[in-house]
Amino acid sequence: xxxxxxxxxxxxxxxxxxxxxxxxxxxxxxxxxxxxxxxxxxxxxxxxxxxxxxxxxxxxxxxxxxxxxxxxxxxxxxxxxxxxxxxxxxxxxxxxxxxxxxxxxxxxxxxxxxxxxxxxxxxxxxxxxxxxxxxxxxxxxxxxxxxxxxxxxxxxxxxxxxxxxxxxxxxxxxxxxxxxxxxxxxxxxxxxxxxxxxxxxxxxxxxxxxxxxxxxxxxxxxxxxxxxxxxxxxxxxxxxxxxxxxxxxxxxxxxxxxxxxxxxxxxxxxxxxxxxxxxxxxxxxxxxxxxxxxxxxxxxxxxxxxxxxxxxxxxxxxxxxxxxxxx
Amino acid sequence: xxxxxxxxxxxxxxxxxxxxxxxxxxxxxxxxxxxxxxxxxxxxxxxxxxxxxxxxxxxxxxxxxxxxxxxxxxxxxxxxxxxxxxxxxxxxxxxxxxxxxxxxxxxxxxxxxxxxxxxxxxxxxxxxxxxxxxxxxxxxxxxxxxxxxxxxxxxxxxxxxxxxxxxxxxxxxxxxxxxxxxxxxxxxxxxxxxxxxxxxxxxxxxxxxxxxxxxxxxxxxxxxxxxxxxxxxxxxxxxxxxxxxxxxxxxxxxxxxxxxxxxxxxxxxxxxxxxxxxxxxxxxxxxxxxxxxxxxxxxxxxxxxxxxxxxxxxxxxxxxxxxxxxxxxxxx
Amino acid sequence: xxxxxxxxxxxxxxxxxxxxxxxxxxxxxxxxxxxxxxxxxxxxxxxxxxxxxxxxxxxxxxxxxxxxxxxxxxxxxxxxxxxxxxxxxxxxxxxxxxxxxxxxxxxxxxxxxxxxxxxxxxxxxxxxxxxxxxxxxxxxxxxxxxxxxxxxxxxxxxxxxxxxxxxxxxxxxxxxxxxxxxxxxxxxxxxxxxxxxxxxxxxxxxxxxxxxxxxxxxxxxxxxxxxxxxxxxxxxxxxxxxxxxxxxxxxxxxxxxxxxxxxxxxxxxxxxxxxxxxxxxxxxxxxxxxxxxxx
Numbered sequence: 001x002x003x004x005x006x007x008x009x010x011x012x013x014x015x016x017x018x019x020x021x022x023x024x025x026x027x028x029x030x031x032x033x034x035x036x037x038x039x040x041x042x043x044x045x046x047x048x049x050x051x052x053x054x055x056x057x058x059x060x061x062x063x064x065x066x067x068x069x070x071x072x073x074x075x076x077x078x079x080x081x082x083x084x085x086x087x088x089x090x091x092x093x094x095x096x097x098x099x100x101x102x103x104x105x106x107x108x109x110x111x112x113x114x115x116x117x118x119x120x121x122x123x124x125x126x127x128x129x130x131x132x133x134x135x136x137x138x139x140x141x142x143x144x145x146x147x148x149x150x151x152x153x154x155x156x157x158x159x160x161x162x163x164x165x166x167x168x169x170x171x172x173x174x175x176x177x178x179x180x181x182x183x184x185x186x187x188x189x190x191x192x193x194x195x196x197x198x199x200x201x202x203x204x205x206x207x208x209x210x211x212x213x214x215x216x217x218x219x220x221x222x223x224x225x226x227x228x229x230x231x232x233x234x235x236x237x238x239x240x241x242x243x244x245x246x247x248x249x250x251x252x253x254x255x256x257x258x259x260x261x262x263x264x265x266x267x268x269x270x271x272x273x274x275x276x277x278x279x280x281x282x283x284x285x286x287x288x289x290x291x292x293x294x295x296x297x298x299x300x301x302x303x304x305x306x307x308x309x310x311x312x313x314x315x316x317x318x319x320x321x322x323x324x325x326x327x
Numbered sequence: 328x329x330x331x332x333x334x335x336x337x338x339x340x341x342x343x344x345x346x347x348x349x350x351x352x353x354x355x356x357x358x359x360x361x362x363x364x365x366x367x368x369x370x371x372x373x374x375x376x377x378x379x380x381x382x383x384x385x386x387x388x389x390x391x392x393x394x395x396x397x398x399x400x401x402x403x404x405x406x407x408x409x410x411x412x413x414x415x416x417x418x419x420x421x422x423x424x425x426x427x428x429x430x431x432x433x434x435x436x437x438x439x440x441x442x443x444x445x446x447x448x449x450x451x452x453x454x455x456x457x458x459x460x461x462x463x464x465x466x467x468x469x470x471x472x473x474x475x476x477x478x479x480x481x482x483x484x485x486x487x488x489x490x491x492x493x494x495x496x497x498x499x500x501x502x503x504x505x506x507x508x509x510x511x512x513x514x515x516x517x518x519x520x521x522x523x524x525x526x527x528x529x530x531x532x533x534x535x536x537x538x539x540x541x542x543x544x545x546x547x548x549x550x551x552x553x554x555x556x557x558x559x560x561x562x563x564x565x566x567x568x569x570x571x572x573x574x575x576x577x578x579x580x581x582x583x584x585x586x587x588x589x590x591x592x593x594x595x596x597x598x599x600x601x602x603x604x605x606x607x608x609x610x611x612x613x614x615x616x617x618x619x620x621x622x623x624x625x626x627x628x629x630x631x632x633x634x635x636x637x638x639x640x641x642x643x644x645x646x647x648x649x650x651x652x653x654x655x656x657x658x659x
Numbered sequence: 660x661x662x663x664x665x666x667x668x669x670x671x672x673x674x675x676x677x678x679x680x681x682x683x684x685x686x687x688x689x690x691x692x693x694x695x696x697x698x699x700x701x702x703x704x705x706x707x708x709x710x711x712x713x714x715x716x717x718x719x720x721x722x723x724x725x726x727x728x729x730x731x732x733x734x735x736x737x738x739x740x741x742x743x744x745x746x747x748x749x750x751x752x753x754x755x756x757x758x759x760x761x762x763x764x765x766x767x768x769x770x771x772x773x774x775x776x777x778x779x780x781x782x783x784x785x786x787x788x789x790x791x792x793x794x795x796x797x798x799x800x801x802x803x804x805x806x807x808x809x810x811x812x813x814x815x816x817x818x819x820x821x822x823x824x825x826x827x828x829x830x831x832x833x834x835x836x837x838x839x840x841x842x843x844x845x846x847x848x849x850x851x852x853x854x855x856x857x858x859x860x861x862x863x864x865x866x867x868x869x870x871x872x873x874x875x876x877x878x879x880x881x882x883x884x885x886x887x888x889x890x891x892x893x894x895x896x897x898x899x900x901x902x903x904x905x906x907x908x909x910x911x912x913x914x915x916x917x918x919x920x921x922x923x924x925x926x927x928x929x930x931x932x933x934x935x936x937x938x939x940x941x942x943x944x945x946x947x948x949x950x951x952x953x954x
Contacts, residue, residue: 043515058852091854104845108867118853157603168853187372187542187604192586192597199596214515221588221597244590258520260545262587264572272524273517276485 004031004069005208006055006176007076011064013047013054020282024050025061026232029307032176034069037202037209039223039240041216041255043277047232048212049099052178055079055210056094057087068093068176092122095169099181101161105153112149114164115139118171134171142167143197159190166197176208183218195222216259220244228252231280231288234307238314248316250293287319295320333401334536335361335384335504340398342376342383345391349608353379353393355560358634361504361553366530366537368547368568370583371557374604377540380557381506384538385425386415402504421451424497428509430489434481440492441467441477444499451500466495469532470525487518491525498533508540523549544587548572556580559605559615565634566641576643576652578620614645622647685947692943698936706753715743717750717903726919736921738911740901744922747903748929754904755933758819758888759881765823766884767877770830777831778838779861789835792828800825804887808896818897822887826880833876837869844868871948878941882934889930905930 013025024047032038040048053059055066057079067076068090082090098104105114115135118124125131136146142163153161162182169177179198183191199222202209213219219226219240226243228236228251236249247253254271273292287293290300299319307317337359344351354376361367371377382388384400386407400407402423407415419425427433435443444463448454454462464474470491472484481489490510497505510526511519527550530537539551547554547568554571556564556579564577575581582600602619605611611618617627624647634642637649648658686692705712714734715721721741729736735744773792777785795803807821841847842865850860889906891897898904900911905926912922 043517056852058848088854091852096849096852098845098849100845104849106846106850106864106868117850117855121853121855121859159603165849168849172854188583188586189372189600190603192588192599195588196596196599216516217588217590220590221594254517256590258516259590260519260523260543260549261590262544262548262572262584264548264569270520270524272520276487276518277515 003033005034006032006069007065007067008032008055009065009067011051011054011066011080012062013050013059014062017281022281023047023232023283024280025054026283027064028232028234029064030227030234030237032208032210035202035206035208036224037211037222039219039226040210040212040229041214041219041226042229043214045277045280046229047280048229049180051229052096052180052210052212056096056176056178057082057090058096071175088122091118092172093174094176094178095172095174096178096180097162097165097169097182100185101158101165102153102185104165105161107152107154110150110152111139111144111156111164114153115167115171118168122172124172138167138171141170141201157190158186159193162186162190162194163197166194166201170201170205173205174207177210179209179211181213182211184213184215191218198222216255228255231277231283233288233317234315235289235318236316237307238311238316242311242314246311246314248310248314248321249289249318250295250320251289252316287317332363333360334363334365334403335359336399336401337380337384338399338401340380340383340400341396342379342388342393343396344393346608351607352560352610353607354383355610356631357398357557357560357562359555359562359565361536361538363503364534364536365553366539366551368551368554369538369540369557370542370544370547370554372542372604374607375557376560376607377557378508381425381508381538381540384504384506385419385423386410387419417451420447420502421500422502423504423506424500424502426490426493426497426505426507426510429513430486430493431513433493434489436481439478439480440484443492444496447496447499462499463495466499467492469498469529470495485518486514487521490514490522494522494525494529498529498535501533502535505535505537506540507537509542510539511546512541512543519546526550544584556583559610560607561615561644562634563616563645564641564643566643570638570641574638574641574652576637576641576648576658577616577645578622578648578658579616580643581658582619682944682947686943689943689946691939692947695936695939695941695943698932699940702752702756702933702936705749706756709750709753713743713746713749715746717742717747718901726915726922728919728921735925736919738908738922739915742901744908744925747908748905748925751903751905751908751926751929754815754898754902755885755888755930758815758822759885759937761819762822762826762884762888763877763880765820766826766830766880767873769823770827770832771834771873773827774831774834774836775838775861775865778835779842779865781839785835788831792831795825796828796832800883801887801890804891805894805896808891813896813899815898818888818891821891822884825887826884829880830873830876833872834869837872838865841865841868871945874948875941875945878937878944882937882941885933885937886930 009029011025011028015022015024028051040051042048050059054061061080064080066079068079069076079090112135115138116131119131119134125134139146139149144160144163144167148156153164182198183194186194195218201207211219211222223240225238226240227234228249230251236243236247236252243252244256247256254273257268257271275292278291285304286302287300287305290296293300305317305319307315310316310321337357340354340357342354344353357380369377379388383395384407388395395408441460441463444466445459448459448462449456464477467477468474472488472491481492484492511522514522523546530550539547541547551568553567555562556577558579564571564575564580575584585598586600588597600619605615613629614627614632617623620627626646632644632646634644635646635649637643637652643649651658719742721737724733724737724741725739727733727737733743733745735748737743773788777788803825804821807824808817811817811820847860847864850864888897889909892904892906893910898907900907908926909923912926916923
């Protein structure tokens with residue numbers, strides 16, 4: 001596909017630990033189209049946040065490429081190889097919104113100072129009045145009243161704090177935003193408000209999102225395509241409708257069946273996975289889900305399955321994915 | 328419901344916290360009943376007063392700053408609020424047990440799990456030490472942990488396993504009432520499914536009553552019989568699960584249901600309840616929900632709504648909606 | 660959507676006030692801290708205007724009036740050379756405060772820099788610095804100060820250096836600890852995502868957030884420095900006679916304690932009161948600087 005906006009090729013991120021190499025992200029490849037939202041789901045420790053940080057180079061990846069399409073020509077720029085100076089320019093194009101609106105804001109800065117920070121460090125405005133206008137309009141965009149500008153984060157509720165976080169990441173007019181569990185720490189009502197805000201922002205400014213979450217119904221609501229991660233690898237990648245209608249990977253099936261639904265009389269088979277996610281330190285050269293999979297056979301324990309296109313646009317990394325279609 | 332099968336009857340419970348900026352009205356005139364063997368889902372957002380109510384039942388409100396101002400908590404015909412501290416200690420753990428939200432911090436990291444369970448047993452049951460340890464092993468097997476692992480320390484278990492241990496401790500003395508405060512919130516979806524499955528199974532086996540505190544309507548749909556929706560320190564709707572899920576009456580309940588993204592339907596914009604939870608130091612007059620309610624009339628601003636029966640066993644604290652509902656009008 | 664939200668919410672408007680003023684406002688709510696602050700204020704006042712307010716010269720001997728108990732002429736009595744104890748205490752405040760603040764200054768700058776460097780650039784450098792600090796920490800602080808003064812020779816400057824150096828490891832540890840804990844906070848990562856440089860992160864994010872424990876420790880540190888200096892003077896390694904210093908006065912009055920207890924009582928009280936005041940202030944500051952209590 002040449003139309004891809006971001007191409008991730010064989011991205012790996014290992015951390016050295018005392019007990020060996022921790023494979024947080026292990027050989028991941030995918031593409032993101034301009035203006036779409038890619039949902040990234042998985043359980044804690046599956047590497048989704050690490051992957052998100054590698055995408056915008058808040059973490060240096062171990063190997064692999066993250067190619068970002070240039071604005072002026074058809075070429076690509078490898079973010080993983082950017083110099084410090086190039087990164088400074090790139091920061092204006094790629095941004096992140098953090099999970100915890102409580103710890104991602106410096107408690108000693110006021111709302112105004114927090115939103116001004118990215119503008120100041122990147123020397124966007126020489127003129128104070130222009131900056132003031134921009135900050136006011138940013139606050140308006142994310143729904144923060146002007147009178148809050150001298151408040152400190154701890155005086156505000158989680159929803160408002162998350163709005164500050166969003167305003168900060170929008171300040172530099174980015175094209176691509178990694179949303180790392182932006183609503184996980186919020187109550188359902190506030191969560192809905194923030195999701196609507198993110199959606200309307202995307203419509204207005206044509207942002208490309210990577211939306212990281214462990215909450216499948218939230219991911220389904222915001223995403224165009226969804227990638228499911230398990231132990232540092234993408235096990236399934238598809239349009240959101242396809243993924244929910246015909247999940248091909250046994251892990252996705254279990255994950256979907258485990259969502260508690262706020263509805264009565266829903267007939268569905270609940271797949272209860274045995275045991276826990278194994279350690280990501282020095283994982284075996286096999287299908288990483290094999291130990292908990294009810295379909296696992298010898299091939300699963302010996303050969304790692306590749307992410308293959310099973311149905312058009314629907315990728316899965318499972319030796320039995322084809323058979324699973326009919327189930 | 329006649330008196331014999333009512334296990335817990337909370338009448339007009341009011342709990343306040345004294346804070347620097349004023350009095351926090353954490354629980355305000357709360358009424359609730361729970362029958363024997365029933366499980367009640369206690370739903371509300373952060374700060375609605377769910378956990379405070381639970382701690383109130385256990386008489387564990389930190390004092391100061393908290394204080395139970397008024398009300399009665401009738402448990403098995405006796406008012407817990409008039410019990411002495413030593414009488415309460417005999418009830419806690421033995422008759423009423425509690426499971427806390429975070430399994431990582433509710434276990435003592437330097438004591439092996441079997442000893443932690445045995446400690447609970449020997450506190451309330453007259454058994455020898457070795458018997459208590461044997462019972463502890465049985466409890467662990469019951470919650471799906473192999474007996475070989477009973478001498479392990481909490482850090483050797485994963486999050487889901489730790490929550491199983493916590494459940495084992497709570498059930499060790501065969502309590503009549505189990506209060507579970509967000510027992511699966513800290514866990515991953517697949518692990519949550521395991522723990523919920525286990526709790527359903529144990530509910531059958533132990534026939535204990537249960538209060539499950541959660542913000543997730545999905546979990547309630549899965550394992551509860553009755554549901555109470557809490558807002559700003561009060562129960563605003565109370566019904567059996569079927570009635571509440573098919574005909575939610577209170578505007579807050581309906582808003583809550585709509586704010587959750589559906590996994591089957593596509594919506595462009597989620598319907599939201601405008602505004603925020605009110606400041607518990609400074610609750611609005613009348614119905615606490617009226618500033619956020621699209622149906623509010625003058626009455627809502629002036630008088631505090633009482634719980635009214637909309638259909639059998641289904642109560643809601645909204646005269647406007649109950650009237651509409653009983654007239655068969657559509658609730659928007 | 661959002662504009663309607665904001666109308667419903669009770670007003671939350673605040674004026675911009677200087678952070679220093681806010682800290683003081685919160686500090687003023689604690690009576691003990693205010694008491695401490697008042698005492699320290701009086702001491703500083705005494706030290707600055709010692710010439711103007713002390714009734715006598717602190718070193719002038721008056722052999723006609725030796726060992727006098729408190730009277731209207733000598734409010735706190737006189738010592739073995741007939742020197743006015745009140746005047747000596749007032750001048751002594753000068754030395755004590757000087758020693759306290761300068762010694763802590765030395766400790767804070769040296770220790771703070773070492774700690775910040777080792778916290779921010781962990782790795783082998785951190786290891787080297789902190790092991791040296793460990794070695795210093797394993798020697799009792801007073802003993803270390805005695806050793807340093809003994810090596811340098813007794814004088815005011817050397818006293819301050821000795822007391823300061825002996826406190827360096829404490830500050831290095833505290834600063835390193837708070838830098839480490841703040842460095843791993845998400846808002847540091849957020850600042851990096853916004854494109855901030857290392858220097859800006861240290862200056863704007865790490866230092867302001869690690870100030871609270873350091874300020875508190877420094878306040879308490881001044882108290883222990885004064886005590887240490889007094890101790891050194893007491894054993895004759897600090898200020899040399901006839902210069903007035905509280906510890907030296909204490910030591911001078913020691914041999915007459917049976918007959919003339921006022922000679923030891925008042926310097927002792929002065930030391931005690933100062934330490935108490937600094938400790939109250941330190942505790943009050945700890946509460947006042949906690950951003951979560953900010954309102």
